[in-house]
Amino acid sequence: xGPCDGKNVTITAxxxxxxxxxxxxxxxxxxxxxxxxxxxxxxxxxxxISAGKYVFNVNIxxxxxxxxxxxxxxxxxxxxxxxxxxxxxxxxxxAGHKVVDANVYAYLPTGKRIKLSxxxxxxxxxxxxxPYNLPLEPWRLIIIATHPxxxxxxxxxxxxxxFTVAVEKAKIVQNIxxxxxxxxxxxxxxxxxxKATYANNEPLKNPNIVLQIDKxxxxxxAESDTIFKAIFSIADLEGTASVKISAxxxxxxxxxxxxxxxFVKDISWYIKHLLPLLILYSAVIFFIFLIFVxxxxxxxxxxxxxxKLKLLESELKELQQKYYNGKISKTAYKDAALELKKKIAxxxxxx
Numbered sequence: 001x002g003p004c005d006g007k008n009v010t011i012t013a014x015x016x017x018x019x020x021x022x023x024x025x026x027x028x029x030x031x032x033x034x035x036x037x038x039x040x041x042x043x044x045x046x047x048x049i050s051a052g053k054y055v056f057n058v059n060i061x062x063x064x065x066x067x068x069x070x071x072x073x074x075x076x077x078x079x080x081x082x083x084x085x086x087x088x089x090x091x092x093x094x095a096g097h098k099v100v101d102a103n104v105y106a107y108l109p110t111g112k113r114i115k116l117s118x119x120x121x122x123x124x125x126x127x128x129x130x131p132y133n134l135p136l137e138p139w140r141l142i143i144i145a146t147h148p149x150x151x152x153x154x155x156x157x158x159x160x161x162x163f164t165v166a167v168e169k170a171k172i173v174q175n176i177x178x179x180x181x182x183x184x185x186x187x188x189x190x191x192x193x194x195k196a197t198y199a200n201n202e203p204l205k206n207p208n209i210v211l212q213i214d215k216x217x218x219x220x221x222a223e224s225d226t227i228f229k230a231i232f233s234i235a236d237l238e239g240t241a242s243v244k245i246s247a248x249x250x251x252x253x254x255x256x257x258x259x260x261x262x263f264v265k266d267i268s269w270y271i272k273h274l275l276p277l278l279i280l281y282s283a284v285i286f287f288i289f290l291i292f293v294x295x296x297x298x299x300x301x302x303x304x305x306x307x308k309l310k311l312l313e314s315e316l317k318e319l320q321q322k323y324y325n326g327k328i329s330k331t332a333y334k335d336a337a338l339e340l341k342k343k344i345a346x347x348x349x350x351x
Contacts, residue, residue: 001033002054009052010029011036015045016140017111037203040146040158041105062160069094069102069145070161074123080139082253083198087115089125090097092145094157099123102147109139109167116143132170132198132205133251139165171199172255177227182259183265187235194220194228196247206250213261214241234263279320311348316340 011034013020020042025034032051044062074089088106092099104116104124110131116124124145141163149157160278177195192211196204200258202224211230215238218229224251245257266317316337323333 001031001103002051003030004052005030005031006052012050014048015043017109017274018043019111040156041103041106041144043142043144043160043162058156063158065154066154066158066160068149068157069099069147071143071145071159071161073141073143073161073163076165077170078164079166080130081168081199082130082134082251083168083202084200085127085129086127087125088114088249089123090116090142090143090145091122092122093158094147099145099147102145104143104145105114107140107142109134111257130167132249132253134167136167136169139167141165170249170251170253171251172204172253173199173257174245174247174257176245176257176259182266183262184234186238187233187234187272188266188268189231192232193223194229194230194245195226196228196295198228198310204247204249207247208249209247210246212244214248238265239264266299305347309344312340312347314343315336316344
């Protein structure tokens with residue numbers, strides 16, 4: 001009970017992150033009065049009670065009846081993974097005898113509780129899907145069981161146990177669907193198709209997936225909830241290259257797939273890079289050939305001119321010899337000699 005300045009006040013009880021109950025009561029005469037019987041299906045411990053703006057702690061101690069039933073946790077084990085489906089299974093016994101038709105509850109890390117169903121004599125179980133973003137802190141798994149008891153003082157027997165379960169990051173599974181090969185030509189665009197999910201085959205939440213080849217990075221884009229595509233091209237890394245595909249979600253769950261790719265020079269690479277050089281070399285060779293042919297022609301022409309010059313000089317000597325021997329007249333000699341000397345002078349100028 002206590003004062004209140006409105007029409008209603010909400011009374012809430014919590015243990016750890018578990019909300020045990022919440023109830024709204026009316027204010028009367030500027031105050032409220034609230035009474036609640038703590039039943040055996042509620043856990044003991046240091047409860048945090050809030051009533052409007054007032055907050056205080058109450059230590060709820062276990063009763064004698066809450067120690068009658070023994071609870072043994074069969075699953076999960078000491079740890080669970082995010083984004084997995086687990087079974088919460090417990091065995092309930094009383095003095096070594098399995099208890100049937102009990103009411104068994106388990107408190108989830110999200111703050112709620114679920115009822116476990118009886119699956120066999122003394123065994124109670126229920127499935128629970130662990131959220132992908134469950135905080136990575138110990139889960140205080142509280143299990144409570146109650147059962148009618150004719151011979152008990154309060155006609156009921158009960159039991160409660162608290163188990164500590166570690167929460168681990170979700171496993172992310174990656175599979176390269178395409179290509180099937182690991183050898184690629186240099187400077188050619190290639191596509192890689194990847195399937196990425198949680199271990200339970202559920203889609204990743206807000207995924208970020210990156211392909212890294214050596215030191216170069218290429219982003220994956222979503223084709224569907226579970227299929228992703230990246231386009232890559234490598235120009236300057238011939239040979240074997242280390243490859244990493246890193247996948248993350250928005251809760252910092254992550255996984256890295258590693259492999260190797262081999263990059264080689266194919267015919268298109270040689271055509272692209274060597275054809276221009278081949279054309280250039282061919283042009284140079286052709287130009288050299290033209291120069292060579294021209295030089296040969298010039299040499300041939302010069303040799304021909306030299307031979308012709310020798311013949312003309314020989315004719316001039318013969319003409320002089322005939323003139324000295326009196327075989328031709330002086331006038332004929334001068335005319336013929338003048339003509340030969342002109343031709344010799346022209347050839348010498350050409351040479």
